[in-house]
Amino acid sequence: MLELREVSKSFGGLRAVDRVSAVFQPGRITALIGPNGAGKTTLFHLIGGVLQPDEGDILYNGKRLNGLPPWKVARLGIGRLFQDVRVFRKLSALENALTAFPNQLGESPLWSILQRPKVVRQEVAATERARRLLAFVGLLEMADDPAESLSYGQQKLLAIARLLAAGSEVLLLDEPTAGVNPEMAKSILNILRQLAKEGKTNVVIEHDMGVVMEIADWVYFMDDGQIVAQGTPEEVLGDATVRAAYLGL
Ligand SMILES: Nc1ncnc2c1ncn2[C@@H]1O[C@H](COP(=O)(O)OP(=O)(O)OP(=O)(O)O)[C@@H](O)[C@H]1O
Ligand SMILES: [Mg+2]
Numbered sequence: 001m002l003e004l005r006e007v008s009k010s011f012g013g014l015r016a017v018d019r020v021s022a023v024f025q026p027g028r029i030t031a032l033i034g035p036n037g038a039g040k041t042t043l044f045h046l047i048g049g050v051l052q053p054d055e056g057d058i059l060y061n062g063k064r065l066n067g068l069p070p071w072k073v074a075r076l077g078i079g080r081l082f083q084d085v086r087v088f089r090k091l092s093a094l095e096n097a098l099t100a101f102p103n104q105l106g107e108s109p110l111w112s113i114l115q116r117p118k119v120v121r122q123e124v125a126a127t128e129r130a131r132r133l134l135a136f137v138g139l140l141e142m143a144d145d146p147a148e149s150l151s152y153g154q155q156k157l158l159a160i161a162r163l164l165a166a167g168s169e170v171l172l173l174d175e176p177t178a179g180v181n182p183e184m185a186k187s188i189l190n191i192l193r194q195l196a197k198e199g200k201t202n203v204v205i206e207h208d209m210g211v212v213m214e215i216a217d218w219v220y221f222m223d224d225g226q227i228v229a230q231g232t233p234e235e236v237l238g239d240a241t242v243r244a245a246y247l248g249l
Pocket of ligand 1: 035038040
C-alpha cells in the first residue's frame with residue numbers, strides 16, 4: 001500500500017502540494033483529478049523521488065520513501081508513465097521491453113564470458129517474458145518494429161509494458177489516454193482494469209470525467225495543492241461544490 005501523510009511541497013511562496021494525505025490501494029484504480037495547476041503532477045514527482053517533500057511522509061508497504069532518488073523508488077516497484085511517453089525510439093518494441101528488466105547477467109561483461117550458457121538461458125527466458133508482456137498490451141505483432149514507427153497510443157502501451165518488465169507494482173499514470181484515439185483509449189483503459197485485477201496499484205491523473213466515471217474505484221479531487229474532496233466517482237463528481245466550483249457544470 002502506498003500512503004501519503006501530510007505531504008507538502010512549496011516552490012518559493014507557492015504551496016504546490018499542501019498537507020496532502022492519501023492512500024492508494026492495491027487492486028484499485030485511484031483517480032487524481034483537479035484543475036490545471038492543482039498540484040497533481042507535483043504529487044507524482046514527490047512519490048517518484050523526482051522532488052523531495054518539505055514536510056510529511058511517503059510510505060510504501062511501511063517503508064519511508066522520503067529522500068530516495070528516483071531510480072531507487074523505481075527499484076522498489078513504483079513505476080511512472082510520463083505525459084511525454086519515454087521509450088527508446090530507435091530500439092524495437094521487443095528490445096524496449098527487454099531493456100526494462102532489472103539485473104540481467106548479460107549486462108556484466110565478465111559474467112557473460114564466465115557464465116555464457118547461463119546468460120544465454122537467461123536471455124531466452126527474458127525474451128519469452130518480454131514477448132508475453134508485448135502480447136498482454138497488444139503489441140506482439142509489432143515486436144520487431146522500431147518504437148518510433150508505433151503510434152503515440154502504441155508507444156504508451158509499450159511504456160506500460162516496460163513498467164511491468166521493470167517489476168512495477170504501483171503504476172503512476174499521468175493522463176494515460178490523453179492524445180490517443182477513442183479506440184486506443186479503450187484498450188489502454190482495459191489494460192489498466194486488468195492490471196488492477198491482478199493486484200497492481202493504479203494511480204491515474206485524469207482530466208476526462210467520463211474516463212474517471214468509467215474506471216476509478218476511488219477519486220481524490222485536488223485544488224490549490226489540497227485534497228478538497230474524496231470518494232467514489234459518483235460521490236465526488238456529484239458533489240455540488242465540486243461541480244460548481246471546479247468542473248464548471
Ligand atoms: N518546478 C517548479 N517550479 C515552480 N513552480 C512549479 C514547479 N512545478 C510546478 N509548479 C507550480 O506548482 C503548481 C502545481 O503544478 P502541477 O504541475 O503539479 O499542477 P497539475 O495539477 O499537474 O496541473 P495540470 O493539470 O495543468 O497538469 C502550479 O502552480 C505550477 O505552476
Ligand atoms: Mg500535470
